[in-house]
Every structure is written in structure tokens, then in C-alpha cells.
Amino acid sequence: MLRQRFMLVWVALIAATCLSFWLGGGHRAPVREAAVSVAVLAVAFVKIRLVGLYFMELKNAPLVLRAIFEGYVVLVAGTVITLYLAA
Amino acid sequence: MWVFLFGDLTLFAVFFVLYLAYRAKERDLFLVAQQNLNPGAGFVNTLLLLTSSLFVVLAMRDIRRLRPRAATRMIAAAFLGGLGFVIVKFFEYRSELTHGFVPDINDFAACYYLLTGFHLFHLVLGMGVLVFLSTRARLPRLTARQLAVVEGGACFWHLVDLLWIILFPLLYLAK
Secondary structure (H helix, E strand, O other): OOOOHHHHHHHHHHHHHHHHHHHHOOOOOHHHHHHHHHHHHHHHHHHHHHHHHHHOOHHHOOHHHHHHHHHHHHHHHHHHHHHHHHO | OHHHHHHHHHHHHHHHHHHHHHHHHOHHHHHHHHHHOOHHHHHHHHHHHHHHHHHHHHHHHHHHOOOHHHHHHHHHHHHHHHHHHHHHHHHHHHHHHHOOOOOOOOHHHHHHHHHHHHHHHHHHHHHHHHHHHHHHHOOOOOOHHHHHHHHHHHHHHHHHHHHHHHHHHHHHHOO
């Protein structure tokens, strides 16, 4: 069953969630805090791309739909991480 | 359906930007107020929604393979994932409110309750969509139009998952 691509994607999503929770918990020095927070946010956007492509089946959708979604992920990820760092 | 989904995604993107704009103005307050949240609850809810989404993927596979009974079971499992999220969120809200972390105490609390509340509204709508999908999954064979509607409903459930994937680190983890 693990050979099914969506099962692998689910395992990757769960692993990424555990990693983010582990990284995001606790307190660190401010400089390292910012780097960890950016990493946790970046991982979230990789995760939503996986959900879009493999769960919402955009990988096999018409190119325009996929392009809009990929554009959304890049634009929102860039904006969120830039605004986070600007604060 | 995709017009609606992308519209919703855009609306939430605006909310994320507004949240970060408020955070930029009161960074120290946001850092302190964030400590009222329970990241463990957010983590469990992320796992619940990811697994629930997987069950919807499996249900769609069963529907296409003309296995209505298996598909119905998968949708029921997905629904339970959503119900689990609601239960965790209920206890989380209750604990926060009883500790005085009420929506109008500061801007972080207002943003938190607005964003998670709006997401919860989507989730409850999504659970209604899952009930509808379950009635469709019972049919021995779907027309192309019915299948397209079911695929749209499944995508709405994944959208609920996708939005939480961003909200969890944004509100609970990023410091």
C-alpha cells in the first residue's frame, strides 16, 4: 500500500508535521528563533503544495489550474515569510 | 468549483497578511500572548486533518473503482477525523477562555479567534459536504456530472486541511 504515491505523500506530510512541531516547540536564542520559524513556515508551504498536487489531484489537472495553484503557493509563501522577517 | 476554492484561498491569504501586519505593530505582545496557545492541540489537529484527507483520497479511489461500500466507510473515517478536530478545538477554546484568554483581551487573541473560528466554520461546512459525499458514494455508479460534483466536494475537504496546515505554524509555532 505504501507504494501508492498518495500514501507516501501522507507519510511525508505526517513526518514534516512532527518535524515542525519538534522544531517549533521550546525557546531558543532570538537569532536561531527566526531561522527556525522561517523553516517551519517554509515546510508548511511545501506541505500545502503536496496536498494540492497529490490530494486535490492538481498534478493531473489542466495546466492553467496547476499554474494558478503553484503561483498561489509561491506568492503567499514569499509574502508571509517576507512579512514575518520584516517584523 | 475551482473559482470558489481559489476565492477562498485568496481570502485566507489576505487574512494571513493582515495577521502579520498586526504582528509587526505589536511584536512583543504577540510573542507573549502566543504562550496562551496549546501547540500540542494544534499538532494533534493537524495529524487528524491530514489523516482525514487521506481517507477522502482513498474514498475517491473506491468511488472510481465502483466500490460503494468501501468508499462509504472511508468517508465515515474522514468524518470522524473532522469530528475529532472539533472536539479537540472545543476543549482548547474552553481551556483558553476559562484562563481569561478571551477574544477582546488583545489583538493577538482577536486574530487567533477570528482565523481559527473562520477555519472551524469551513470545517463544519466540510463535514456537511462529507455527509453529502457519503450519499453519493452509496450509488452503484455515478454519472460524469455527479463524479465532478463529488470531486469538487473532496477538494473542499482538502482545502480545509490545507488552510490549517498554514494556520498551525503561523499562529502556534512561528515566534
